[in-house]
Amino acid sequence: MSRLYLAAIGMLFAQTLAAQGTVVRPEPQLDAGRVALRDALLQFRDTLSSIDAAASRLQRDYRQASAASLLSRARVMHEACARSVRNIPPARQAVLAADATNEQRVRRRGEMVAALDQLHKSLTLCESEFAAMSRPGEAERVRGYGNDQAIRTLAALRRYERVLGTFFSALQIKVSPLGVEPRPAAG
Numbered sequence: 001m002s003r004l005y006l007a008a009i010g011m012l013f014a015q016t017l018a019a020q021g022t023v024v025r026p027e028p029q030l031d032a033g034r035v036a037l038r039d040a041l042l043q044f045r046d047t048l049s050s051i052d053a054a055a056s057r058l059q060r061d062y063r064q065a066s067a068a069s070l071l072s073r074a075r076v077m078h079e080a081c082a083r084s085v086r087n088i089p090p091a092r093q094a095v096l097a098a099d100a101t102n103e104q105r106v107r108r109r110g111e112m113v114a115a116l117d118q119l120h121k122s123l124t125l126c127e128s129e130f131a132a133m134s135r136p137g138e139a140e141r142v143r144g145y146g147n148d149q150a151i152r153t154l155a156a157l158r159r160y161e162r163v164l165g166t167f168f169s170a171l172q173i174k175v176s177p178l179g180v181e182p183r184p185a186a187g
Contacts, residue, residue: 030173033099038173040094041164047087048157050080051126055150062147067139074142077150078130085123092116098171108170115163122156 030038058073065073095113100106129149133142168175 033097034171034173037094037098037171038168038175040091041168042175044084044087044091045161045164047084048160051077051084051123051153051157054080055154058142058150059147062143065143070139070142070146071134071136074130074134074138074146077146078127078134081123081126081130081153085120085127088116088120088123095167105170108167111163112167115160119156119160122153126153 054073054077058077062070062073092113095109095116098105098109100109126149130146132138133146133149
């Protein structure tokens, strides 16, 4: 009886020990090229957040805002798009300089360059449209058309962000939100 009891307890502990056998390995260190690429693309991504903020303010209160507020919102949107357009060439150069060592990385780099080119077109359109809408007397145009243009610009940003995520995955670059500490290894 005691042997059966010991065998049962042994099997119970054997199952829990196997479940505890999961090894959590730390993230691999990035080489200098991937660190430079990550930093360049994250700096560019940060300039895009000002477009998000400007578009959300425009979308939030375009119905009841005064004419002066609408022109101000259009001016802020124009400036945000212009700032991001200026930052596309350094990001594109960093992507082109990225080390693509296998077929998947080469394909993802091509997709990333194409996404940056498409984003450049969308942001250039945003810049010119909101430059025209930020002139005096154009408040009702902002009210009627500005929100639609902001939605199209945000859709272009979301498409770019999806490609950016797959590009980072292909290069094994993990991006955590600011302030998030990596989880310690189990054990």
